[in-house]
Amino acid sequence: MKAAGGAITFESIYDDSEGGVGGAGGLMGHLANFEASGSQSLLELIRKLEKSEFPVKCLVYDANIVWALDIAKQLGIAGAAFFTQSCAAIASYYPMQYELTGEPLPLPAFSMPGLPQLRLPDMPLVGLDTGCFPPIMRYILKQFDNIDKADWVLFNSFDSLEEKVVKWMSNLWPVRTIGPTLPSVYLDNRVENDSDYGFNLYKPNTDTCMKWLNTKPTGSVVYVSFGSAASLNAEQMAEIAEALRQNDDSFLWVVKPKEESKLPSNFVEETSEKGLVVTWCSQLEVLAHQAVGCFITHCGWNSTVEAISFGVPLVTMPQFLDQITNAYFVEKFWDVGIKPEADENGLTTRNEIDRCIREIMHGERGHLIKKNAIRWRELAKEAVSERGSSDKYIDEIIASFVAT
């Protein structure tokens, strides 16, 4: 598949919910408002484009936005659901939808040896909500309401990474893995000038991070980030801080502005010789840097795929939802990371984190994990290279519209 920088144009849809997620109705209120105003605005946009040089042939929508598919169908265009979580995570939610409705599952649930079948009351939602079945879970399961009508079901994954589950899921829907969905400059470098897609990405602190990483030896830095949504409690933040302080390796830690007050006092100043703390960074550039030797992560799916694509070993500290499944696959199936054990109070202690960093950075197991990580990195590249699985699927999908 060929694409040229600048071949993508952007249009916006209108969302009139005041304050967004932070508004009076919170997340659920925002989602309801978004449905009301966003669906109308999306409909108008597609109708406007019908008369343009580039009428819409297919609507690729975040699978969480189920109403987008209804609009595509209403307008007679194709709809492709794009899941932003792994195939395995989505497969683990799927039976819960049937648990909820009481209908029988159309096929036996996907099972992996050692991966427990999640049931509704087990869903780990720490930090998101309380109660065994909060509204957010109901919202997630809504993804399956109309999925049978989607023309394609896409994942930011690749076939060899999730072979068994992709096979299982293909009995349900027209599944295609099209990942890793990273700029080609980080993978096979086939697309010219694509690093920024012609627009400015949000990349704060890049110079600071790159200059600092450039001074560090290969594989010597521990990168720590918990993505955009997770919020650790102060006690857990302190344990990570002390682990990084007592460990001999250098570290680069992304601490979001709302978390900064949870750092032990004077931590940044006292560790400035070996550590850099920033509020955000360009994670792709950091993970691609040869100085990074391991990544302490919450295992959000994007971070997991990115680390796999760059061959960076992981220390996993999942917080909720799919992150638990991702961490499980990282350790047990792909063998690219280690999960520190939490104590009886759910706290992952400084000594345990430190032990895992040492093991990954300098231990025998770490050596094997690094080798595996490099193998997965090659498979990720292969998937998006000419005639690789993801490349072929993208061609197939595009060809299906060109033909119509």
Ligand SMILES: O=c1ccn([C@@H]2O[C@H](COP(=O)(O)OP(=O)(O)O[C@H]3O[C@H](CO)[C@@H](O)[C@H](O)[C@H]3O)[C@@H](O)[C@H]2O)c(=O)[nH]1
């Ligand atoms: O300093 C940083 C930190 C993160 N990132 C990027 O931000 C994204 C973070 O995504 P992810 O790792 O998936 O974490 P979350 O933002 O927490 O993702 C939410 O959405 C994911 C996809 O649905 C789920 O897998 C997670 O559980 C959910 O928390 C990645 O692309 C990172 O490269 C940066 O660029 N700079």
